[in-house]
Amino acid sequence: MRFVDEYRDADVARALSARIAALCEPGRQYKFMEVCGGHTHTIYKHGLEDYLPESVTLVHGPGCPVCVIPMGRVDDAMHIAEQPDVILTSFGDMMRVPGGQGSFLDAMAAGADIRMVYSPLDALKIARQNPDRRVVFMAIGFETTAPSTAMTVLRAEAEGVDNFAIFCNHVTIIPAIKAILDSPDLRLDGFIGPGHVSTVIGCRPYEFIARDYGKPLVCAGFEPLDILQSVHQLLVQLSEGRCEVENQYSRVVPWDGNPVALAAIGRTMELRPYFEWRGLGFISHSALRMREEYARFDAERLFEVPGVRVADPKACQCGEVLKGVLKPWECKVFGTACTPETPIGTCMVSSEGACAAYYNFGRFSRDRVREATRA
Amino acid sequence: MRFVDEYRDADVARALSARIAALCEPGRQYKFMEVCGGHTHTIYKHGLEDYLPESVTLVHGPGCPVCVIPMGRVDDAMHIAEQPDVILTSFGDMMRVPGGQGSFLDAMAAGADIRMVYSPLDALKIARQNPDRRVVFMAIGFETTAPSTAMTVLRAEAEGVDNFAIFCNHVTIIPAIKAILDSPDLRLDGFIGPGHVSTVIGCRPYEFIARDYGKPLVCAGFEPLDILQSVHQLLVQLSEGRCEVENQYSRVVPWDGNPVALAAIGRTMELRPYFEWRGLGFISHSALRMREEYARFDAERLFEVPGVRVADPKACQCGEVLKGVLKPWECKVFGTACTPETPIGTCMVSSEGACAAYYNFGRFSRDRVREATRA
Amino acid sequence: MCLGIPGEIVEILAEPDLALVDVSGVRRAINIGLVEEALAPGDWILIHVGFALSRIDEAEARSALDFLEGIGQAYADELAAFADSRIVEHDVFIPRPADLAAPASAAE
Amino acid sequence: MCLGIPGEIVEILAEPDLALVDVSGVRRAINIGLVEEALAPGDWILIHVGFALSRIDEAEARSALDFLEGIGQAYADELAAFADSRIVEHDVFIPRPADLAAPASAAE
Amino acid sequence: MRELPLINREQQVLDRIERARRRRPTVREERITLAHGAGGKATHTLIDAVFLEEFRNPLLEPLEDGARFAVDGARLAFTTDSYVVSPLFFPGGDIGDLAVNGTVNDLAVCGARPLYLSAGFILEEGFPVADLRRIAASMARAAAAAGVAIVTGDTKVVGRGKGDGCYITTAGVGVVEREGAFSAAAARPDDVVLVSGPVGEHGVTVMLARGELDISSDVTSDTAALHGLVAALLDATDGVRCLRDATRGGVATVLNEIAAASGTAVIVREEAIPVRRDVRGACELLGIDPLYVACEGRLVAVVDGAEADVALAAMRAHPLGAGAAVIGRVAEDPPGLVLLKTAFGGTRIVDMLVGDPLPRIC
């Protein structure tokens, strides 16, 4: 596949690996956070850590949109799904996320009509095909996904579809990064920036990270070489004493982002004063809701959403994992009580969740495996 | 079973059979019509003709309420069943009756929600259980059944159930008998009167038959001895030169009928000016419809019933069978193109239909069977 | 016309017009609102589509049956006078009478 | 974050904002309303939840790849100078190279 | 009683009808209706016109309860049935023991000793796991009681509204250790017909358990594994010609299959057919005939007339045959028909079931 396979070349990886090792100051430990869950997924799926020297540690960040949904929002969605004539739609990853009353899969088993869609446009299509039902799309995702939701609402408006609404759970990445930067727990040497969010918001919004916090950030693509190269660029900056925002993913990310996408968001959505993030608590201006003008497409206005706050299970340490403070396997329930088939926390559900990625792909002792995969 | 088994005693039957034979004038042929399909069913089911001398012939009459429904009414019912949110209910016998577009079973296979009920009260219960659906009961039957429909409507009114309606196809027996009496085709010596209709209307309405047409009538029960005894009573009358209405079924039928039942019919229904009977054509004042006051329970008013008239299939000779002019096996398609599994006419569907009863129970050569069942 | 089945009232139910009726060992609530006379447990009724159409008059039934049984007895007496092959025709039917007796567990 | 897949535009469709896109041999109609520049068959886009998020800039991609391949070549040259056991570690893996060649019918 | 002359016209019609009946049936419906699954004529027509037509082979052709063949010298029987009963749990049993017993019985009536079963489950999304455990436990008990092992299986889940809780398909393998195929075609004139107990209990139980009819009763399903009873019968006499379990379509359908396959007349005597009093009551109330109501633990056996006593005694000596009775005999004429000598003394045909035994009112 073009633009995919070129970035999975093991020979280039070995060369980069050697350069990276050479760039590390002896005795110094480097900690870089990959903000985005997509990067976490790539890292484990391709076994990328095999190419990093011991002195470089990748720390998983908060950029998994499924992982940050608090349990209460899942319950709210189920409440909507239980209303008469409602078809609730969402992306596949939401199906197994545990709320206070079980997951969507459980609700389906109990009779709710919840359907998985590939695109918000598919949810709109379901609304068109079921004029006597009320179709709600549970929108999740960062700025990457919000424009698609916005475009779908605009399309619904243009077509006069009146049985379609959005349960909006879009979140914004910058406040989350800022929360991490302000957290006392973590000492980071730089960021691997979220490439796909950046197709929309561009690279400029990260400049404060370099400027105010003194941390370099490289906006990275999602193939393993993209990430390895980004680590290399971060180390080069550090070795050269620079601290800048760089764009490794320039084939896709324009420095100024996507003005059409930003306009679509701006037309239909506005910032919420605050929003609860799973494990991270309330973060101000960190999420989007539908604008007043689009109230008729807003499930939170159309349905009396209870808005119950559900405390995370005691054992759950997703917040620490999302902040990069704990490695997944350091959570006490990891792999025993919390597994992908019986998740306690959200990070174990989404394929971009650090716990799920580590459990599914990375769960083994490197030494034993090296032994096993040797000739 | 009490009131059942006593009337199935073979020894008594043999005795009655001997008396009957003794009463027949040598050389004379006797033709009695059993008006009611229930009697036809009993006759074949118990092999009653084995007890009759050759000189006595039983002729099947028009008293099978399923058999007399014209195809157009079945199509009208299906049209109702196809309306949004409708559940059509009816008795089991209706399920296989062919309309112009197939039977209810076919309509169900094609997606219609049609349900079989044991009682009109069960249809009302379905209405109560499905407040968001419109439940229509296709009412069929003579005066026997009309009071149950009437009581159910009164109950629906009392309970304020507003999603329940009757598609009324109740017919009345006297005009049908009169049509037979006025038909030039048939020479009858007397009638075996419909016992269960008579629980409602009593025996008095038959008096004109004896008085004006000079034919004796014995109102008969439904066990085989009831019928055999009625034949005996008819022959006694003829041998004594009497011509009266007698009540063989006095354990159940009051001479004056059931005033409560008649009142219930009268309150909710009224005579139609005319009604089409399958094979018999239009007969005036021969059927019931809902009164204006109960218009809100009247499916014919609530739905735009097309009222299409469908010509009977060319081969169909149900009319001749219903009038007693043809024996079932004399119809050209009997048992070949028209069978219970692929009925052309209604008489092949209902278990009270003469063709079905003859096909299911009576279809064999008596001589061969006598041979076979002999020691 | 139309199927009518005799049943015995077991209990007058609390709901208006309803009675629990036994038909050969099975029970169903039957609407008795169409029967004018007062009904009580032990009364027999004729059931049609969930409604009682009439009370069965046991005296009428008895006298009619007496007549029928009288005919039967008279006939049996006549026949006893000479061996009639017709009866044989009915009885000489494989399954011998011994086999035909419904066994205890299936007795009606 | 969020799955983005490169695909090649095969056809601009009649419906507004829709293009038929090929991803490694399968095709889907993708909404291109979010991309400002005019798109044409042969252009590559990044697909996310049924929308094109951006056009892939082939010149940028080429120069970045040149850099990466340059590193790879330089490294290979270095390694060629002496037999390095690490390479062997990767290659001495049962399935021998002969077996690994995907057969013709399954060729990607 | 009158003596009928041969009515020539009527006889011609009847001959024409019998010819029509013997023609290859065709499915005239465009869509499957419930009647195609009721075990009566529509089912037979569908199987004949679609499945037999396509799959035709000598083992399938007789359309017996199972197929018999030899593998490496071992003589085997093989059968399958799907269970879609509703409700899943009913007085006296559930879909689980039904699925085990039904397949055990189909092997038993092939003259085989049942050995191994398979079980395929089609579960509907939302089905309570506790109910599934209950069904599995019931299957395990039934298998243990029948001395068979469930050795292989499969589980599928279908979306809500694509199932009805739980469907089970069992298949079974048995070993044939005796001579004789006990096929429906083997009946001969002067054989007698036995039934192992009162008929119709299972079908009535399930119909009433649905609750829609609001009829209460003490009837319970007769579901049972019949291989022990079959073995007792076969041990007692060599005169057994055919064996069938009377399931969908009831005893009437089995008798019709026997008459049709063997080209004989089967003549039964109404008074001889054991029917529980309350089963009869329910049937009268609903206007259906117990002869057409399914049993799940009743054996129909056709036995050499000379062995009638021995066979009956052997059945009655077995706990599952305590209610056995000789209900009729086989005659030469009219071939392919089942006749009933009614309790009233008349004679009538007992035809195959047309569609479901629908509660009827008139």
Added chain:
Amino acid sequence: MRELPLINREQQVLDRIERARRRRPTVREERITLAHGAGGKATHTLIDAVFLEEFRNPLLEPLEDGARFAVDGARLAFTTDSYVVSPLFFPGGDIGDLAVNGTVNDLAVCGARPLYLSAGFILEEGFPVADLRRIAASMARAAAAAGVAIVTGDTKVVGRGKGDGCYITTAGVGVVEREGAFSAAAARPDDVVLVSGPVGEHGVTVMLARGELDISSDVTSDTAALHGLVAALLDATDGVRCLRDATRGGVATVLNEIAAASGTAVIVREEAIPVRRDVRGACELLGIDPLYVACEGRLVAVVDGAEADVALAAMRAHPLGAGAAVIGRVAEDPPGLVLLKTAFGGTRIVDMLVGDPLPRIC
């Protein structure tokens, strides 16, 4: 590349996890969900905790594709599968040939020669008879091609909304003419793992055929009967240890079953796994892994490492094995795990499927 020391704490956690994984699974859900039918962990847990628990017997216990036993000296294999695929017709096949080939394959991978099939149909009221004919014809063709006969069957009809047109359960009986059980437990270190052709074609075809995803492609189902290929392989070498057909849960699930049952590690090399270009495209678009996507005509074989060449040559010489490849090998450690050497040069676990391969977006 860095050399990792043994991280003690992490190793302790991993050991704890492996202990947890080896514990008897329990079904925690109260209701059946679609995941219980997807062939992955939830399916295994359900089968283990409900069916194995209740039915437990030595033949069922290994939970192989079928059971093997001897009857009267004849060695037999017996298997069943239910088919609920939607849509019923898809490019390259339909539920009919699937139902025949699937059961033929389960017999074949038991090392048996398939002989006889049963077929149980559960039809939904309203199902077009023409479609049923088409399915039956397809079954007949598949049976003829596989040299098996459908010798017994059953037909049930369920009401509208209680089915999905047509479900088929087939069971099969085969004769075991060779030594070796070819069970998942038989894999040993230094064996190699072969797959008979490109993976995931059936699953992708069906997913796309549903139409909901609006993705068009030329992918067709790989449904095929594998007994000929199996015979060719077994004729060529005595070194075959295990055989499986990679159906629900895909190759990844089969490999996990082998690793778990044999207590070995299975190590596969991503580059070696044949995947059609368009199958990969569909998987990338939907965010699923072709290793978890069902095949219906692909054999996974574990063979003595010394016989790898012979086995591969034998497979490739057969029309259904033209695309065969050695995809990995068996090792001692870590026991019970499947590892993947990625094309990128890293190493990761390949675990069992959790639930359905849901199209994912993030």
